Amino acid sequence: MTDSTNETLLTVRTAFARLARENSGLTDIDHKIMRAFEQLMLGRPEITDGRTSAVNICAEAGVSRASYYRSPVAAVIKGILGSPEARRPESDELRQEITRLKQSERELRKEKADEIRELRATVAAYANQIQVLALRNAELEADTRRLQAQLDGGRKDVVKQLRRSQEPAT
Numbered sequence: 001m002t003d004s005t006n007e008t009l010l011t012v013r014t015a016f017a018r019l020a021r022e023n024s025g026l027t028d029i030d031h032k033i034m035r036a037f038e039q040l041m042l043g044r045p046e047i048t049d050g051r052t053s054a055v056n057i058c059a060e061a062g063v064s065r066a067s068y069y070r071s072p073v074a075a076v077i078k079g080i081l082g083s084p085e086a087r088r089p090e091s092d093e094l095r096q097e098i099t100r101l102k103q104s105e106r107e108l109r110k111e112k113a114d115e116i117r118e119l120r121a122t123v124a125a126y127a128n129q130i131q132v133l134a135l136r137n138a139e140l141e142a143d144t145r146r147l148q149a150q151l152d153g154g155r156k157d158v159v160k161q162l163r164r165s166q167e168p169a170t
Contacts, residue, residue, distance in 0.1 A: 008041050008042070009038070009041070009042060011080060011083075012037065012038055012041055012080060013038075015076050015079065015080050016034050016073075016076065018076075019072060019073065019076050023072050026072075026073075027071075029061070029063050029067050029071060030071050030072065030073050032061040032062060032063060033057060033058075033061045033063060033068060033071055033073045033074075033077075034073055035061070036057050036058075036060035036061035037052070037057050037060075037061075037073075037077055037080075039060055040052045040056060040057060040060060045060060046060060047059050047060055048060055050092070051092060051095065052081060052092055054068055054069075054074070057077065
């Protein structure tokens, strides 16, 4: 057994010993519940998937949930599971890690979807601007061709060609 398993077992057994001292009339059902909880905390379930839940404790102990909740052991178990120093079985820790990773994955997928949506909107805006600029460019090219044709046609008094200056434009 690992150190954390030994510590967990010690914590559980200490809590149950205190309960036995305070309640001299513990029944067989109470003892079954305590044994079932120890098995689950050690990661050695016989019937269930190993989660430390009331349903699994009852199934391992072979008692009804009503009997479990009437038992003084239920309050002790709740206290053990609620304490921060109590180590849960590795399967519970792995399930919690899986849950955390799934939540993280959902958040990442949402962020990715938001980013893709934003990028698509940007692409659409750029496409619209390109289309506007292309139309304006075509319009200016048509004007240039028309003006060039007027110059080449030699028509007087329509367009006068300006002399180009010798100085470079600044």
